[in-house]
Amino acid sequence: MSNEVAKVQISFKDIFPTCQDNYNISTFEALKKNKHLYHTKIEPACKNISRKFTPGARGNNTFHTSCDKLGYYLYKIKGKNEKNRKHYCEFFIYELKREVKNKVYNIPKFVDVYNQLMNAYKDAKLEDIDVCNEYVSLMDDELLYQIFEMFDKLYKNFKYLKNENRDKDKNLNECVKVYDEIIKKDKKEYNNFVQNELEKFKSDFHKYLRKISYNTEDKLLTSSLMISPEKIRAEKISGNIASPVTWTSTIVLFFAILIIIFIVYNYTSFGSYFLRRRRKLRNKWYTKNKKHYELMNLFEESQKNIIQNKHNILYKPAD
Numbered sequence: 001m002s003n004e005v006a007k008v009q010i011s012f013k014d015i016f017p018t019c020q021d022n023y024n025i026s027t028f029e030a031l032k033k034n035k036h037l038y039h040t041k042i043e044p045a046c047k048n049i050s051r052k053f054t055p056g057a058r059g060n061n062t063f064h065t066s067c068d069k070l071g072y073y074l075y076k077i078k079g080k081n082e083k084n085r086k087h088y089c090e091f092f093i094y095e096l097k098r099e100v101k102n103k104v105y106n107i108p109k110f111v112d113v114y115n116q117l118m119n120a121y122k123d124a125k126l127e128d129i130d131v132c133n134e135y136v137s138l139m140d141d142e143l144l145y146q147i148f149e150m151f152d153k154l155y156k157n158f159k160y161l162k163n164e165n166r167d168k169d170k171n172l173n174e175c176v177k178v179y180d181e182i183i184k185k186d187k188k189e190y191n192n193f194v195q196n197e198l199e200k201f202k203s204d205f206h207k208y209l210r211k212i213s214y215n216t217e218d219k220l221l222t223s224s225l226m227i228s229p230e231k232i233r234a235e236k237i238s239g240n241i242a243s244p245v246t247w248t249s250t251i252v253l254f255f256a257i258l259i260i261i262f263i264v265y266n267y268t269s270f271g272s273y274f275l276r277r278r279r280k281l282r283n284k285w286y287t288k289n290k291k292h293y294e295l296m297n298l299f300e301e302s303q304k305n306i307i308q309n310k311h312n313i314l315y316k317p318a319d
Helices: 003-008 012-033 035-053 064-077 082-103 110-123 133-140 142-163 168-184 188-209 229-238 244-267 269-315
Strands: none
Touching: 012 064, 012 082, 012 142, 012 188, 035 064, 035 110, 064 082, 064 110, 082 110, 082 133, 082 142, 110 133, 133 142, 142 168, 142 188, 168 188, 188 229
16 A cells, blocks of 8 residues: 555544544453463563663653553454554554654654564564554654644544533534634645545534534634534525635626726727727728718608609699
8 A cells, every 4th residue: 555545545533433442442451351461472572662762761751551552452453454454553653653752752763663663572472463564654744643633632522522421512612623723724735635534523523413402602603613514515505605705806806807907998008009999990880870871861862853753744734
């Protein structure tokens, strides 16, 4: 799979609710149940790599816990076929990059961090877990990492909105704000696929809103996320969507054209040319009308003469 193809096929909807929950919940449960795997393979590998990645660090600042979770996560997904493993690998690479940015400062290249981590697992006899290596280059792109990060935040707030009764309004407002942040973000070549992902999120978001009562800040009611897809489609069908920007541009363009015509007509050689042409056409029209008028008069005079001659012939007294 090429890097560009991988980017096009990314689905944040599949990555963050499913793969992230699997990483955060199932991994810790599995670590408790499979202590032999942990103590004989994962822990030795992570002790060594943590000293290398985060020398002198203590507690949560070390890479040890991150290594534990990432190692078991890879162990768990290695049995999936390539198609089913895709989204899990995309999340793994993003999560590894996030942990590296927060903790590992002595290894500048992300690919070197990945390779050293895989070697540490391999040295500890944790076999066949290097199943996401073809996705490493995704996180070479800092912009793509930032987009991952924003959708991570968006889906976290949506999850809190659905699961926490106390702060529903707060989490709803946070969803709206993050959604707008993504819209405003300069996404460059990723704009189309990000727009598709935003539409997927909006659809799921409004399906959930129909089931609950909620309050939101007045200034956010007209935000993009709060306008339902159904309303947008209905307005498009009825032709009621009128963009202020479009109308303003049209008016400005209209007056600009008028000004250009005025300047060209009055202050340039083209104006003089058009004026001469107009005079010439007007003179031709005048001459044509004059000739037509003269012909009509001539015809009328001829008719009168013919009638008069007939009259004279009929009523002339005989000699």
